[in-house]
Amino acid sequence: MTDANALLQLVPKAEGKQSMKDFKSDQEVRWCPGCGDYAVLAAVQGFMPQLGLAKENIVFVSGIGCSSRFPYYMNTYGMHSIHGRAPAIATGLAASRRDLSVWVVTGDGDALSIGGNHLIHALRRNVNLKILLFNNRIYGLTKGQYSPTSEVGKITKSTPMGSLDAPFNPVSLAIGAEASFVARTVDSDRKHLTEVLRQAADHPGTALVEIYQNCNIFNDGAFEVLKDRQRAEEAVIRLEHGEPIRFGADGSKGVVRDQRTGDLRVVTVTPDNEAGILVHDAHSASPTTAFALSRLADPDTLHHTPIGVFRSVERPVYDTLMADQLDAAVEQNGKGDLAALLAGGDTWTVVG
Amino acid sequence: MTSQVSSTAEQADGAVVGEQRKAAGAKDVRRLDRVIIRFAGDSGDGMQLTGDRFTSETASFGNDLSTLPNFPAEIRAPAGTLPGVSSFQLHFADHDILTPGDAPNVLVAMNPAALRANVGDLPRGAEIIVNTDEFTKRAMQKVGYDSSPLEDGSLDGYHLHPVPLTTLTVEALKEFDLTRKEAERSKNMFALGLLSWMYHRPTEGTEKFLRTKFAKKPDIAAANIAAYRAGWNFGETTEDFAVSYEVAPAAKAFPPGVYRNISGNLALSYGLVAASRQADLPLFLGSYPITPASDILHELSRHKNFGVRTFQAEDEIAGIGAALGAAFGGSLAVTTTSGPGVALKSETIGLAVSLELPLLIVDIQRGGPSTGLPTKTEQADLLQAMYGRNGEAPVPVVAPRTPADCFDAALEAARIALEYRTPVFLLSDGYLANGSEPWRIPDTEELPDLRVRFAQGPNHALDDGTEVFWPYKRDPETLARPWAVPGTPGLEHRIGGIEKQDGTGNISYDPANHDFMVRTRQARIDGIDVPDLEVDDPDGTARLLVLGWGSTYGPITAAVRRLRGAGESVAQAHLRHLNPFPRNLGAVLAGYDKVVVPEMNLGQLATLVRAKYLVDARSYNQVNGMPFKAEQLAAALKEAIDD
Numbered sequence: 001m002t003d004a005n006a007l008l009q010l011v012p013k014a015e016g017k018q019s020m021k022d023f024k025s026d027q028e029v030r031w032c033p034g035c036g037d038y039a040v041l042a043a044v045q046g047f048m049p050q051l052g053l054a055k056e057n058i059v060f061v062s063g064i065g066c067s068s069r070f071p072y073y074m075n076t077y078g079m080h081s082i083h084g085r086a087p088a089i090a091t092g093l094a095a096s097r098r099d100l101s102v103w104v105v106t107g108d109g110d111a112l113s114i115g116g117n118h119l120i121h122a123l124r125r126n127v128n129l130k131i132l133l134f135n136n137r138i139y140g141l142t143k144g145q146y147s148p149t150s151e152v153g154k155i156t157k158s159t160p161m162g163s164l165d166a167p168f169n170p171v172s173l174a175i176g177a178e179a180s181f182v183a184r185t186v187d188s189d190r191k192h193l194t195e196v197l198r199q200a201a202d203h204p205g206t207a208l209v210e211i212y213q214n215c216n217i218f219n220d221g222a223f224e225v226l227k228d229r230q231r232a233e234e235a236v237i238r239l240e241h242g243e244p245i246r247f248g249a250d251g252s253k254g255v256v257r258d259q260r261t262g263d264l265r266v267v268t269v270t271p272d273n274e275a276g277i278l279v280h281d282a283h284s285a286s287p288t289t290a291f292a293l294s295r296l297a298d299p300d301t302l303h304h305t306p307i308g309v310f311r312s313v314e315r316p317v318y319d320t321l322m323a324d325q326l327d328a329a330v331e332q333n334g335k336g337d338l339a340a341l342l343a344g345g346d347t348w349t350v351v352g
Numbered sequence: 353m354t355s356q357v358s359s360t361a362e363q364a365d366g367a368v369v370g371e372q373r374k375a376a377g378a379k380d381v382r383r384l385d386r387v388i389i390r391f392a393g394d395s396g397d398g399m400q401l402t403g404d405r406f407t408s409e410t411a412s413f414g415n416d417l418s419t420l421p422n423f424p425a426e427i428r429a430p431a432g433t434l435p436g437v438s439s440f441q442l443h444f445a446d447h448d449i450l451t452p453g454d455a456p457n458v459l460v461a462m463n464p465a466a467l468r469a470n471v472g473d474l475p476r477g478a479e480i481i482v483n484t485d486e487f488t489k490r491a492m493q494k495v496g497y498d499s500s501p502l503e504d505g506s507l508d509g510y511h512l513h514p515v516p517l518t519t520l521t522v523e524a525l526k527e528f529d530l531t532r533k534e535a536e537r538s539k540n541m542f543a544l545g546l547l548s549w550m551y552h553r554p555t556e557g558t559e560k561f562l563r564t565k566f567a568k569k570p571d572i573a574a575a576n577i578a579a580y581r582a583g584w585n586f587g588e589t590t591e592d593f594a595v596s597y598e599v600a601p602a603a604k605a606f607p608p609g610v611y612r613n614i615s616g617n618l619a620l621s622y623g624l625v626a627a628s629r630q631a632d633l634p635l636f637l638g639s640y641p642i643t644p645a646s647d648i649l650h651e652l653s654r655h656k657n658f659g660v661r662t663f664q665a666e667d668e669i670a671g672i673g674a675a676l677g678a679a680f681g682g683s684l685a686v687t688t689t690s691g692p693g694v695a696l697k698s699e700t701i702g703l704a705v706s707l708e709l710p711l712l713i714v715d716i717q718r719g720g721p722s723t724g725l726p727t728k729t730e731q732a733d734l735l736q737a738m739y740g741r742n743g744e745a746p747v748p749v750v751a752p753r754t755p756a757d758c759f760d761a762a763l764e765a766a767r768i769a770l771e772y773r774t775p776v777f778l779l780s781d782g783y784l785a786n787g788s789e790p791w792r793i794p795d796t797e798e799l800p801d802l803r804v805r806f807a808q809g810p811n812h813a814l815d816d817g818t819e820v821f822w823p824y825k826r827d828p829e830t831l832a833r834p835w836a837v838p839g840t841p842g843l844e845h846r847i848g849g850i851e852k853q854d855g856t857g858n859i860s861y862d863p864a865n866h867d868f869m870v871r872t873r874q875a876r877i878d879g880i881d882v883p884d885l886e887v888d889d890p891d892g893t894a895r896l897l898v899l900g901w902g903s904t905y906g907p908i909t910a911a912v913r914r915l916r917g918a919g920e921s922v923a924q925a926h927l928r929h930l931n932p933f934p935r936n937l938g939a940v941l942a943g944y945d946k947v948v949v950p951e952m953n954l955g956q957l958a959t960l961v962r963a964k965y966l967v968d969a970r971s972y973n974q975v976n977g978m979p980f981k982a983e984q985l986a987a988a989l990k991e992a993i994d995d
Contacts, residue, residue: 012839025846027858056841061677072846072859077838079680080848082703085673088665092674093838096636096661097681100838118673121666322661329656336658338629339796342622344612346412346557347793352608 008202010098011053018049025075031066036187036213040134041073043193050194051101051201058101061090063110066141067134067213070105084115087122087131094128095319101201104131108149109139112168116148119208120177125318126205133170133210134187138219151300156218171294171310174208175287181207182290183309187214188227192238192307199309205317225302237296239308244277245293254278255296264292266304282312379588380595386445387551387599388453391543392470393462395429395438398540403440405544405561409553411613411790414601415444418906419615420452420979421786425643425726432486432494437469448605450754450906450913452787454981458550460543462486462517468495476509481546483539485518513592517542524582528575538579545583550596555584609792616755616784617644619791620714621651623762625658628684630763631770631802635660636683638674640667640693643726644782645716648688668696672713676700679709680847682806682837684766688714691733692723698741701775703849705745705873708824708833710769710776712762713737713747717781719977728977729782731902732953737777738931738960744870746877749777749930753905755784756791761928763800770804772880773832779930781952783979784903807834807843812855823847823857831876878932885934889923890916896993897944899969901927901957903979904950910982911989920993930957933964941967948972948992950985 023045031037048058058076062068064083071078081089086104094102104122111119111133122129138156139145145158149170153162174182181203185196193211200207212223225235237247237255245255246269254269254277267273284290290311297305330336389406393399400421410417420441429436443453458479461467463486474480487502501507502514521542525535541562548555559577566573587593614622628635637660639649653662661678665671672687679685687697694701694715704711717733719725737749748768752761758780765778810819811834823845824833836843845857853860854868887897900908905926912924925940927933941947941961947969949958955971962969972988974980 027846054841056844057839059680059838071848074846076844078844078846078848079677079707080846080850081673081676082699082849085669085700088670088673089677089680091670092636092638092663092677092679092685093681094677095663095674096634096678096683097838100681117666118670121670322663326656326659326661333657336625336629336655338626338658341625341655341658342793342796343610346408347610347612348412348414349610350414350603350606350608350792 011057011101012099014052014054018052018055020046020049022055023048023075025073027072029073030069032217034216035066036136036215037067037070037134039187039190040067040132040193040211040213041070043190044132044197045074046190047194047197050198053101057099058103059090059093060103060105061086061093062105063107063115064141065107065110065139066215067105067107068110084110084113085118086110087115087118087129090129091122091125091127091318095322098128098319098323102129104129106131106133107140108133108135108137108147108170112148112170112173120173123174123177123179123206123208126178126180126315127318128205128320130200130203130207131209133208134213135170135210136213136215136219137167137222138215140215140218144218167299169294169297169299170208170210172291175291175294175311179208179311180205180313180315181309182210182311183208184210184212184305184307186212186223186226186307196309199312203312204314223302226305226307235303235305237304237306239280239282239293239306239310241280241282241309241312243280245280245306246277255293264289264296266296282309284311285313287311379593381598382595383598383600385447385599386443386449387458387597388441388443388456389458389460389547389551390439390441390456390470390473391460392437392439392466393540394431394465395424395426395436396431397438397462398537399438399440399462402540402544403442405558406547406553407442407613407788408557408561409548409555410442410444411611412557413554414603415446415599416448416602416605416790417442417444417613417788418449418452419443419788420783422978423727432463432465432491434465434469434495437466439466439470444599446600446602448602450910451979451982454983458547460547462539462543464492464497464501465495467501468497471501471507474510477511479511479513480507481513481515481543483517483543484514485516515546515586515592520582520586521579524579525575528571528578530571530575535575538576541576541579542583542586545580545585546587546593547583548580549584549587550593552596552598555580606790607792611790611792613788614756614759614791615786615788616752616758616780617647617716617786618651619756620752620758620762620778620780620785621648623759624648624652624684624686624712624766625655625660626759626796626799627763627766627802628658628660629796630799631684631766631804633682633684633804636675636678636685637662637688638665638671638678638685639663639688640665640671642668642690642693644718644785645688645690645693645714647785648714648716668693669700672697672700672711676704676707676709676711679704679711680707680838682835684712684770685710686712686714688716690716690718690726691720691736694733694736694740701747702741702743702745704775705741705747706849706852707847708773708873709835710773712765712769712776712778714778714780716785717779719975725977727782729903729979730952730975730977731779731781731904732956732975733779734901734930734953734956735959737779744874746874747775747777747931748772748877748880749779751779751902751928751930752784753902753926753928755787755789758784759791759794763802764928767800767802768880770802771832772830772876773835774877779902781903804835806840807836808840809842821845822855824852825855826872826876831872831879880932882929882932882934884936885925885927885940887923887925887940888912891921894921894923895944896946896948896989897923897925897941898989899925899927899941899947899949899957899961900951901930904952907980907982907985908950911980911985914982914986915989915993920990922989922993927957930960937961938965941965941969946970946992946995948989950974950980950988952979
């Protein structure tokens, strides 16, 4: 049994067959019509029956922002918390309750701006959390300020002459923060989104899934280049473990390693260079190539944007280690005896 | 937990009582009723350890005692400087005492800086033991002594014992294979041995302690024990120490029982472990290191075999966040911090108020504002605990009064949190945290039952008869909502910081509902059942009431004893519950012509009391990082009585 299976075994299975309907709460969904969040919600609700876990043992924890309303719409346990803190709250829950499947729903502002610290520490600890980061490259709920993933020069209400600061690349950031599982997907690609969710759910430890999500009110079309069938062919690189990294019409383009710098670049595939096309290895112990893949995309045009699982490696899981220490302490010292603890070593007796 | 029996003894200045004994050829032995000793040296001289050991010896001998460690925030401040002086004061007696004492009878000064920094606190006639080896010209000049205070007559009013502690220690350890520097390190044990001889302290405990502490370095253990014994023997043989002192065990001060010495942070840690056991819930601590609270994190980390999970978070916010997550999952959740950490946690405390989940917020107060005085004590977070959040966000506040009382206060805070499903502040402070006193070890069978019932099924029937679970349907008595933990089938629900509809817990922006929810949250806290305030007013004729809270209990009670000993009538009451106040507080205050509120802040409790009860409470304040001195407090109260 792999570690992944062992962790999933701790969460009770559902009795009987579940359907998407079982995961819909009775609350009216209140996102703007046309919001990408609807697609993600439907994908998650549709995917949950595949997991087959008892829904009372599933918890969605979110921060603040449009996407963070997500838990209200899931008929599981849920907490809509405060801005940026969901990974910290979920860490306490997951570390103390290993029989739960804990999911964090967050956005680019929530996870990368106000909550940046909690995100990177959750990733480094490798707590058993699945983090869905809805990235729409804008602040929606506060009505349209630029976000930490907005492209430089973004004109918004708070940046009428254009934003000045360089954006984060969430996948690069996660890999740099020692994440053991990092993936990217797109709201409108239900099949791809579901497949990435499945892999994230199977992963022991923290899984970060960046979901490109369209805000049709404040940043409409931000990912259009990845969605438009014609343009996407040239823009999107679909990563699949064990497969050569090729894209474009008929796989006419590919990714190779530059022998001089070690960096990655895109080439037109020819019979001469075909053998040198990089084969994607998501399980590589070194994060180097996964990081290089995350740097392929042009932050402004999104050309050469890889989607799929960048990195998926097994390493010790925080909550497992914590539970092991508790077991070891009982083994070494016996189950705690309160009276003995209170008495301590040096005592004296006063007789009446 | 000293006995509450009133005694006038604390007003005496360590006066010699009883007979003097002198066996033939032996030195004088005098009996004292109490002694205050202060050990002072460089931060690296091991003064805290020396004080701790003397305290343990004294505790096992059966004296009542109270301690005051006092050290700089720097780990190793520049050697030989005034800011680098670390000290440990211990007051022990043959009767019950309440404070570490105002003025030391004995000062052990390991260097000129320690002498200079502390001599001003000594009454005339006090004994001063100095390590003459450190009184070099350069070391003295460093702290502004132009001439040697050991020779220029400036210490004529004191009983000075010049002892070359370093030389004697090195000499005593010459048989050991140690460098001079290594040997010198044992000079604190030499001093401890000398003081242990002077006050007839038992020695086995310290020798055993040294053997255990240096179990992996038996040579170092042996050297320290040799230095300790050499100090003892030096006292026994040298002419300079003609007298030794006995302080009899405080047998009558203590109710029967088994006792140990305990510091506030240790008692608080044990209280949390006990609360977890009594609630039958696993303990989860989310914390970020901060002085003077870190010792609780350290202590709880050692008790994983009690099912205690300790989580050292990336910051204060994550510390309380993780705790709140664990509370949602059904743990007894705690976060520990000091004032600056509370500021960072405020938003999450507000969320806990809105979620109505049990959560303990332990604030070991220190000097503020901002970073302030990390190692010094203060009571200036009361209003932060009461009001430091956005919106109407009432939180109960409980405060321990002595180091040992931190145990009971932790249990009481847990009771309120669990029964009423609310975050609760436990306001300790640096003085209680690091100070220590004897503690009667409670019988675990006597501890309160804190068990709670998690929600197990539907709690509401809709009009059509459907059984549903409403996460915000309240207990009519306590107004607490059900605690339904994930993993319970059929009770899936969502909670959050947005205003909720009464009952269903669904998001609601309805004006009338918000007004109702705000008032209901307040009513739940206001309705918490807390015991009535007890007033100590022995003859019933007092016109002045002293009202305190928290760690001022010791100094206030000592001051009140002094006044009563001098024939004054004064009443005393001490608050454990700051929110809600005891139901009878208004009536108690109305029963006195004058109310004085001594606090280590600028009048925060006084402000609350004046606002709520419209009484003309007067503040007496001290904000110097140190506890009140009983004598000064007594003088201030006397002035108020006569006013």
